[in-house]
Amino acid sequence: MVSFLKTWIGSFQEFLLLSGRAFTNLVRSPHYKDDIYLQMDIIGVGSVPVVLLTGFFTGGILALQMARALNTYGASSQVGAIVAITLVRELGPVLTAILVAGRNASGMASELGSMKVTEQIDAMRALATDPVQKLVTPRLIATAVMLPLLTAISDTIGLFGAYLVSTPLLHIISSSQYWSTSWQALQLNDVAQGLIKPFVFGIIIALIGCFYGIQTSGGTQGVGRATTSAVVSASIWIIAVTFVIDKIFVAMYSY
Amino acid sequence: MDGQPILEFKNASLRYDQTWALRDVSFSIRQGETRVIFGEAGSGKTTLLKAAVGLVHLDGGTISLFGEDITARKESDLFPLRGRTGFLFQEGGLFDSLTVGENVEYPILNSQAPDGHKQTNGEQIEAKVRETLRFVELEQTYNQPPSALSGGMRRRVGIARAIVTEPPLLLYDSPTAGLDPITANTIMALVAKERDVRNSTSLIVTYRYQDGEIMDDFRYDPEQELLVPLIGEQSPKRNRTKFIVMKDGKIVFEGTRHQMNDSKDDYVRNFIRHEE
Ligand SMILES: Nc1ncnc2c1ncn2[C@@H]1O[C@H](COP(=O)(O)OP(=O)(O)O)[C@@H](O)[C@H]1O
Numbered sequence A: 001m002v003s004f005l006k007t008w009i010g011s012f013q014e015f016l017l018l019s020g021r022a023f024t025n026l027v028r029s030p031h032y033k034d035d036i037y038l039q040m041d042i043i044g045v046g047s048v049p050v051v052l053l054t055g056f057f058t059g060g061i062l063a064l065q066m067a068r069a070l071n072t073y074g075a076s077s078q079v080g081a082i083v084a085i086t087l088v089r090e091l092g093p094v095l096t097a098i099l100v101a102g103r104n105a106s107g108m109a110s111e112l113g114s115m116k117v118t119e120q121i122d123a124m125r126a127l128a129t130d131p132v133q134k135l136v137t138p139r140l141i142a143t144a145v146m147l148p149l150l151t152a153i154s155d156t157i158g159l160f161g162a163y164l165v166s167t168p169l170l171h172i173i174s175s176s177q178y179w180s181t182s183w184q185a186l187q188l189n190d191v192a193q194g195l196i197k198p199f200v201f202g203i204i205i206a207l208i209g210c211f212y213g214i215q216t217s218g219g220t221q222g223v224g225r226a227t228t229s230a231v232v233s234a235s236i237w238i239i240a241v242t243f244v245i246d247k248i249f250v251a252m253y254s255y
Numbered sequence B: 001m002d003g004q005p006i007l008e009f010k011n012a013s014l015r016y017d018q019t020w021a022l023r024d025v026s027f028s029i030r031q032g033e034t035r036v037i038f039g040e041a042g043s044g045k046t047t048l049l050k051a052a053v054g055l056v057h058l059d060g061g062t063i064s065l066f067g068e069d070i071t072a073r074k075e076s077d078l079f080p081l082r083g084r085t086g087f088l089f090q091e092g093g094l095f096d097s098l099t100v101g102e103n104v105e106y107p108i109l110n111s112q113a114p115d116g117h118k119q120t121n122g123e124q125i126e127a128k129v130r131e132t133l134r135f136v137e138l139e140q141t142y143n144q145p146p147s148a149l150s151g152g153m154r155r156r157v158g159i160a161r162a163i164v165t166e167p168p169l170l171l172y173d174s175p176t177a178g179l180d181p182i183t184a185n186t187i188m189a190l191v192a193k194e195r196d197v198r199n200s201t202s203l204i205v206t207y208r209y210q211d212g213e214i215m216d217d218f219r220y221d222p223e224q225e226l227l228v229p230l231i232g233e234q235s236p237k238r239n240r241t242k243f244i245v246m247k248d249g250k251i252v253f254e255g256t257r258h259q260m261n262d263s264k265d266d267y268v269r270n271f272i273r274h275e276e
């Protein structure tokens, strides 16, 4: 138990060290712009299809469940408002982040992991390149920028999915009523939460994916282990950090 | 052959978790010399090469590279010295995301030339890359991804990338491991050629005794464009190759080939090719 704790604290220290270096590199040259754009394309554009699909169905499911629940209180007209708040504040950010963690934290861990075990990372250092600058920082920037955008896309398509369920399918609310109530329900702090969360999640995903990748040892088996660990631990951190951010916002707006 | 050593280990020790990969390792190498390093798997050969350019850090002792103590240097302060060292990694260490040409070009674009004249123009760079690929007889692979090449070809591209900036010191990690004898000899010919054309200093890790014999017995003749035996030739090129044998992170033998042949140690004798 003690030795397990020791290893855990040790690797957490390494993680903080890597994170620190990734952040200080933000203001240090050289900047590998091409790598940033490439990663934005892989992480951002590449995730759009899955984000569209899951966002759409999440909105639809929410509307179905909410419609039934609200009906018992005679509050069916609030369906748009409830869906909007739930999606924008909580579900949109978390679901999108978990999806991107599954796609990209694993992708980063396996790509950097195979580079590690085939000595490409050592080769990079031997060729006077800082692997953190070349590999980690571009992924950090790309994920932190793209995840809020992806989340916004997911929220929008989710609202649309909920609309399809509420209006054409169940006829519980008129089109204009749906859109105006859902729009009015959103407060500045909902939108703020909805964008701050994915920004933080983006940082978490990139740093954890890269950390497990760069720490890989033990050949191809090690790459497999790194990939799994990266997804699991990124997902756990995403949920845990959601709790912390919610707590902060609740404390801020409870007056 | 005199003057400062290019690379010097003094009582170097290094540990990964529980295992000591280097124990009290001391040796030095001067300009134009060659060290051929033998040792069973896990005896610390790769670690020794990596430590030489600060890719791994010592737990005890010191290393100096080009006369500068690198033992406690910051990573970024090592970059200029690494720029003067070529490193062939065991499996080539080529970047998968770049083409062969881009791999070989990488050190040129990235080189931190001490005299400041940094970038030459694109055409000159491409010409240099092609010339170096021709040197390893792989110019036709210029636009291919490394994944399209065989293991031996990847090593040759790795050699091209290591030598393209003409560094004075070259570290080769198992350039011939797992290759058929013909490819292996081709690669060793390139290593010897690089040494003789540029008078560079080389450390070569290998399992094959023949690799050491090639380095010791042959020199590259630029007129005939092939390796010629040194047998009987009296030249300063003789005796600049020494053999090192490692075991469990320790250097258990260092000396000339004749001394190695005369060794009574069974472990050392393991690495000598026995006449059939
Ligand atoms: N990154 C590492 N982490 C832990 N142990 C390692 C690592 N690299 C090498 N070792 C261990 O250090 C010893 C020396 O390894 P190495 O230098 O690769 O030997 P060689 O190249 O002679 O096969 C071996 O016991 C090996 O298992």
Ligand SMILES: [Mg+2]
Residues within 6 Å of the ligand: B045, B046, B047, B090
């Ligand atoms: Mg090795």
